[in-house]
Amino acid sequence: xxxxxxxxxxxxxxxxxxxxxxxxxxxxxxxxxxxxxxxxxxxxxxxxxxxxxxxxxxxxxxxxxxxxxxxxxxxxxxxxxxxxxxxxxxxxxxxxxxxxxxx
Amino acid sequence: xxxxxxxxxxxxxxxxxxxxxxxxxxxxxxxxxxxxxxxxxxxxxxxxxxxxxxxxxxxxxxxxxxxxxxxxxxxxxxxxxxxxxxxxxxxxxxxxxxxxxxxxxxxxxxxxxxxxxxxxxxxxxxxxxxxxxxxxxxxxxxxxxxxxxxxxxxxxxxxxxxxxxx
Numbered sequence: 001x002x003x004x005x006x007x008x009x010x011x012x013x014x015x016x017x018x019x020x021x022x023x024x025x026x027x028x029x030x031x032x033x034x035x036x037x038x039x040x041x042x043x044x045x046x047x048x049x050x051x052x053x054x055x056x057x058x059x060x061x062x063x064x065x066x067x068x069x070x071x072x073x074x075x076x077x078x079x080x081x082x083x084x085x086x087x088x089x090x091x092x093x094x095x096x097x098x099x100x101x102x103x
Numbered sequence: 104x105x106x107x108x109x110x111x112x113x114x115x116x117x118x119x120x121x122x123x124x125x126x127x128x129x130x131x132x133x134x135x136x137x138x139x140x141x142x143x144x145x146x147x148x149x150x151x152x153x154x155x156x157x158x159x160x161x162x163x164x165x166x167x168x169x170x171x172x173x174x175x176x177x178x179x180x181x182x183x184x185x186x187x188x189x190x191x192x193x194x195x196x197x198x199x200x201x202x203x204x205x206x207x208x209x210x211x212x213x214x215x216x217x218x219x220x221x222x223x224x225x226x227x228x229x230x231x232x233x234x235x236x237x238x239x240x241x242x243x244x245x246x247x248x249x250x251x252x253x254x255x256x257x258x259x260x261x262x263x264x265x266x267x268x269x
Contacts, residue, residue: 003105003220003222004225005105005106006215006218007219007220007221008218009109010146012211013146015207016117016204017117020117020121020123020124021120023196023200024123027192028124030129032129032174032178032180033129036133036136036171037123037124039136039163043139043163046155047146050146050147051150053150053226053229054150054151054221054226055218058228059228059237062152062155062237063234065155066238067245067249069159069162069163070252072167073162073166073253073256074256076167076170076171077170077259077260078256078259080170081260082263083178084174085264087178093178093180
């Protein structure tokens with residue numbers, strides 16, 4: 001019987017969540033879901049910051065993950081405003097239809 | 104007890120994370136993402152990060168996800184139509200992802216062989232007092248810069264989302 005959780009389990013969970021975020025970012029075609037996958041990746045990185053902060057017994061990792069949260073909030077506000085503008089101009093949410101920078 | 108709590112909430116986080124990617128309707132993805140964030144908040148508490156756990160629930164699950172759901176309902180986003188999937192990606196995607204994760208888990212396991220296990224209460228420095236002290240002494244300059252960033256983001260969101268007046 002284990003007495004505590006090994007640190008590597010937290011890091012593996014963080015890696016799993018990050019990989020799921022990458023998969024969602026690459027496979028999904030709805031622009032809002034792509035955006036939510038980015039949030040999932042940011043959360044995964046926060047978990048490994050907090051885990052290393054526990055391991056090193058320092059508060060710095062908490063501060064970094066706090067700043068990541070702030071940047072995520074700013075990014076969500078601006079990104080959703082951009083999505084609103086794109087939808088108003090193109091009336092679509094599919095990222096395959098928004099490809100004017102492609103050629 | 105620690106191990107049981109970790110396993111329960113890690114399982115919830117992974118299942119909800121898979122659900123975020125698999126669901127075709129954005130509202131289902133958003134609700135699953137709230138599940139991921141809530142279970143991550145419990146894991147932060149297990150790691151002794153009380154302030155960050157509270158901020159996770161208030162800022163992420165409270166503010167950001169409400170913004171997401173608000174935009175999804177405002178735009179009346181429907182289910183995603185599937186088209187143009189490459190056959191190779193459908194066949195190899197999931198097995199390759201699992202193989203990659205297995206390899207990474209093995210290497211992470213090898214990287215920290217003698218690391219002490221995580222106990223609840225093993226680190227007391229994550230209270231609001233400790234985080235606030237570090238934030239307003241050692242990290243004062245980044246804190247002020249980030250407040251300017253928030254201000255710019257608010258202005259940018261208002262400018263982008265306003266209706267053009269001709």
